[in-house]
Amino acid sequence: MHILLPTLHVRPSPQAVPLAAACLKAALPEESRRRASLLDLYPRQSDAEMLAAILAAAPDLVAFPLYVWNRRRLLALARQLRQARPDLILVAGGPEVMADSARVHAEGVFDYLIGGEGEETFATLVARLDRGEKPSPTDPLTASPPPPEELPSPWLSGALIPSEGGGVLWETSRGCPFACAFCFDSRGTRGMRPLPMARLEAELDLFVRHRAGQIWILDSTFNHPPERGKELLRLLARKAPHIHVHLEAKADFLDRETARLLGQLSCSVQVGLQSARPEVLRRIHRNFEPREFARKIQLLNQAGVTFGFDLIYGLPGDDYAGFRQSLDFALELTPNHLDIFPLAVLPGTELHRDAIELGLRAQTEPPYEILESPSCSAAEIEACRLLAAAVDLFYNTGRAVAFFSALLRVPGWKGSDFLLDFADWALTVAKIPRERFLDGESWQAADILELQEGYLSHLFKKLERPDLLPAALDLLRYHFHYAETLLGPETLPSPPEELRNLDPWLAPLRLAEGVRLVHFSYEILDLLEMEDSELEEVALLFRPVGSVAVFLRRGEEVLCESLEEDFLTLLSGCDGRRSPEEIFAGTVIRAEGEEIVRFALAEGFLLPAP
Incomplete structure (x- = not known):
């Protein structure tokens, strides 16, 4: 008997782990476990797609964990399964069965309901079905939870x-x-x-x-x-x-x-x-x-x-x-x-x-x-x-x-x-x-x-305080880009061997995917030192002279550095088509410019264009 244990998750995410279904599978004897498989389903799938995925597995028994977020959808899906495969054994368990078994039973869709912690009960049900027995599908099947x-x-x-x-x-x-x-x-x-x-x-x-x-x-x-x-x-x-x-x-x-x-x-x-x-x-x-x-x-x-x-x-x-x-x-x-x-x-x-x-x-x-x-x-x-x-x-x-x-x-x-x-x-x-x-x-x-x-x-x-707006927007943007950088790809130093045959002055370069260039009204590092201060104090102490900062992630740390003019010219100009020579266009001598470029390449800020 092939057993299928589908889980309809809330959404695709790192938390979308079919733990309840896996607990049922783990409780089966080894031979039955080999005949059991898990299936992840998501709300963005249509009913037809879910139905096709289940039927493609050619199961003999399908067991659904029912939760608040998936009960309606799975009941509808179970009815379609019943029509498509009248011979299928349909089982339901989970919190909705334990809390509201009478109404789930009244739906008339499932052959068996499992109440409480289901491992032992499910394993017993599968063993009886394997022996050709047909337990009476009345009240939810339950067993005392094991130690x-x-x-x-x-x-x-x-x-x-x-x-x-x-x-x-x-x-x-x-x-x-x-x-x-x-x-x-x-x-x-x-x-x-x-x-x-x-x-x-x-x-x-x-x-x-x-x-x-x-x-x-x-x-x-x-x-x-x-x-x-x-x-x-x-x-x-x-x-x-x-x-x-x-x-x-x-x-x-x-x-x-x-x-x-x-x-x-x-x-x-x-x-x-x-x-x-x-x-x-x-x-x-x-x-x-x-x-x-x-x-x-x-x-x-x-x-x-x-x-x-x-x-x-x-x-x-x-x-x-x-x-x-x-x-x-x-x-x-x-x-x-x-x-x-x-x-x-x-x-x-x-x-x-x-x-x-x-x-x-x-x-x-x-x-x-x-x-x-x-x-x-x-x-x-x-x-x-x-x-x-x-x-x-x-x-x-x-x-x-x-x-x-x-x-x-x-x-x-x-x-x-x-x-x-x-x-x-x-x-x-x-x-x-x-x-x-x-x-x-x-x-x-x-x-x-x-x-x-x-x-x-x-x-x-509205508050008649336009003088405080630049500092407020700078704080807003800083924390937005900090969080986005933390969630984004890591920027790693480039291995020396990858740069050995590269002429850094003449090669087209591009900004690494995880690097962000962000414009601020104030010198952002000054503003961050005053982050716990009143906005009025910031406006009194500093002038909005402007700055551009580079954000990147190393491990779990986000680095934010205010850029000097030549470094900013280089990073903002590297679009994958132009070389540093073209970007600087004679404003920086090659020896000085190449030193900046080599540093940016070594640190992974820039990469050779594909």
């Missing part, structure tokens, strides 16, 4: 193989010790089951050997209990300090040692704030003391750790003003980014169970988003959505964290005031269609830069 030491590793079994430079999803435990009313992470049970450290060490060795680029640790709270979190960080620092790690933490359990260990890694930490209103958080079983939270976050700042917050709007008892209050609190702590979501009233959660009593009206189909509540009208939910989109565009994708507070000090606004003004300008003056403004994924970084420049020009004119 952590008995769970097979999808990585060590070979069900998944890390790709060089790619992403890895890494389970270090299962379960959740908390009981937040909105969350399904605990899967209906309290408590954590940590995976054995020996397994984690072997998996990490595998990731390092395969040169994985990023690791997402799937613990909903990696630092609980704190000592195990520290043990995990020490393991990462010892074996993989060069791999970027993404973690989720609870601020309550942050301490100076944890922050220090995080500071030794290349990492980003996401902290679940959700709301800054203690009375709102108490209703969903979370404790919060604002000053203590801020003190814990300051430990991350002091250790130089990149961190972000999660915020949710539409929580029971919260309103639009409360969401703005939470946003302002979060922005004052200078997170690297803010992930903001509408409340999802997920089946299987306490909020879903008590929705009628609480007066929560939400979508009845995935993604189950809140529509209105007694404290937050439908209009206020839409206002929250617009403000969240402004945060995503200007602050997150616009890389505004480093200069955002400097911008706020000019009008004396709170962060939410600024972002609402930006949203209003974008919709009314720039005439950005509302749906496009709300769709953050439709924007390219360069388009957002142009939008930010337009808004800042409008804002400083």
Whole structure:
């Protein structure tokens, strides 16, 4: 029996790893495992393309993990599979089956549903089908989860193989010790089951050997209990300090040692704030003391750790003003980014169970988003959505964290005031269609830069402070190009043997792909020294004399240097058609010019034209 395990991902990304499907495959006996294969599907594919990909594998059994983001699409796909291949055995599992099994069963599409952690149940089902048995397809098949030491590793079994430079999803435990009313992470049970450290060490060795680029640790709270979190960080620092790690933490359990260990890694930490209103958080079983939270976050700042917050709007008892209050609190702590979501009233959660009593009206189909509540009208939910989109565009994708507070000090606004003004300008003056403004994924970084420049020009004119605009735009452009350079190709020195037979003065040259030349109003290095100062102070101390800087990446470091006139003439003139002799056109003698060219070639700024 050929088994196919397709996964419909959210989008193509380093996180698009079919971990759940691979766990099912790893749990099969070796002979069955050889007959099982994984298939990655993406929303941009048409239903016909997905159907063709599945049928091309000629499976006998197809098993889908169902999530909030793919349930509708996969149900439709399963119906088409049933029509095309009536003999196919169709199986579904995942959070949507566990939380909403009755409605999934009522769809009448799947032969079998698997609830809970599916490895053991799926392996048993496959074994029975291989023996010619036909289990009754009624209630979801379930089994008690095995002890952590008995769970097979999808990585060590070979069900998944890390790709060089790619992403890895890494389970270090299962379960959740908390009981937040909105969350399904605990899967209906309290408590954590940590995976054995020996397994984690072997998996990490595998990731390092395969040169994985990023690791997402799937613990909903990696630092609980704190000592195990520290043990995990020490393991990462010892074996993989060069791999970027993404973690989720609870601020309550942050301490100076944890922050220090995080500071030794290349990492980003996401902290679940959700709301800054203690009375709102108490209703969903979370404790919060604002000053203590801020003190814990300051430990991350002091250790130089990149961190972000999660915020949710539409929580029971919260309103639009409360969401703005939470946003302002979060922005004052200078997170690297803010992930903001509408409340999802997920089946299987306490909020879903008590929705009628609480007066929560939400979508009845995935993604189950809140529509209105007694404290937050439908209009206020839409206002929250617009403000969240402004945060995503200007602050997150616009890389505004480093200069955002400097911008706020000019009008004396709170962060939410600024972002609402930006949203209003974008919709009314720039005439950005509302749906496009709300769709953050439709924007390219360069388009957002142009939008930010337009808004800042409008804002400083409105504030009657045009003298501060050049410094504000310089900071904006610096951080944009810094981030783009960091994400772009590395610029490496050229091997001497590649340049041995090259006449650097007469050969056509081109700028390396990862090198950027950026124009600024001020001498950019002077401005960066004053980055934490008021914009007024910059305008008083410096004149906008202009500069051009070169940006390039070496490893994880971005280099930014202001260019002297001859070096700028050379780099800006190398278009792949002209030689340095033609570019300088007699303004520089050959001996001096050739010295500059040789340096630029050796450092990899310039390359011979193809």
